[in-house]
């Protein structure tokens with residue numbers, strides 16, 4: 001592939017096959033994609049269509065069975081632990097279940113301090129670090145002083161989701177993969193979380209890959225949309241092209257299942 005600096009993360013023929021013989025599952029089947037800097041891309045598909053598998057390959061948590069992933073225009077190389085760690089400074093994720101994302105034996109302040117250290121700011125004074133953590137917590141409407149001695153299991157699901165975003169605020173990755181980050185919370189908190197992600201994108205020009213089965217949500221948040229069916233992309237384009245003018249039957253069906261798709265989300269009631 002030609003060197004494409006403008007694309008932050010690209011894939012050609014990316015495939016993941018789990019298992020062998022008659023236990024074989026083609027979870028992701030020869031997908032091509034190009035994500036730009038600062039773009040919000042949604043990947044929409046039904047349960048089992050391969051969304052999380054693709055996310056895990058992009059994160060380097062799962063090997064790619066075949067195909068290539070390009071990062072900043074170069075073939076991605078994460079074969080050594082050192083290279084993998086460097087890659088992870090640029091790409092971070094929020095997963096479906098926030099409780100699986102934290103080490104439950106670490107206190108909240110330790111979790112946040114780790115982010116500051118990972119960012120290469122280990123040398124800051126403790127006061128300065130506290131300032132950073134307080135700022136990150138207030139970005140997501142949490143009070144650092146009240147959380148500092150707590151453990152993750154002492155928080156509610158919604159607080160956990162917000163804490164994950166506070167981590168992202170500190171880590172400032174260039175790419176964020178958000179895999180159904182709002183699945184565990186009510187509609188009101190969901191709008192707040194989405195709003196925070198959008199604000200974060202504006203603040204640090206982050207590329208966000210938003211993974212969801214909810215095409216209405218995708219329309220609300222994204223610049224581009226990729227529709228995934230049984231491991232393959234059946235349609236891609238701008239959110240308006242794909243959702244207001246769908247070509248594939250599968251996309252039409254997903255839209256049909258969401259009656260309120262054309263309604264504007266009302267965020268005015270959300271603090």
Ligand SMILES: Nc1ncnc2c1ncn2[C@@H]1O[C@H](COP(=O)(O)OP(=O)(O)OP(=O)(O)O)[C@@H](O)[C@H]1O
Nearest residue numbers: 018025027045046047048049050051052053054213
């Ligand atoms: N570790 C694994 N081993 C074997 N098969 C797997 C594994 N992980 C996922 N699969 C299979 O790969 C396919 C895609 O799964 P994946 O988790 O990527 O779907 P998804 O689109 O994220 O679904 P959901 O919306 O339910 O989260 C499914 O058929 C699933 O059973």
Ligand SMILES: [Mg+2]
Nearest residue numbers: 051052053179
């Ligand atoms: Mg999934």
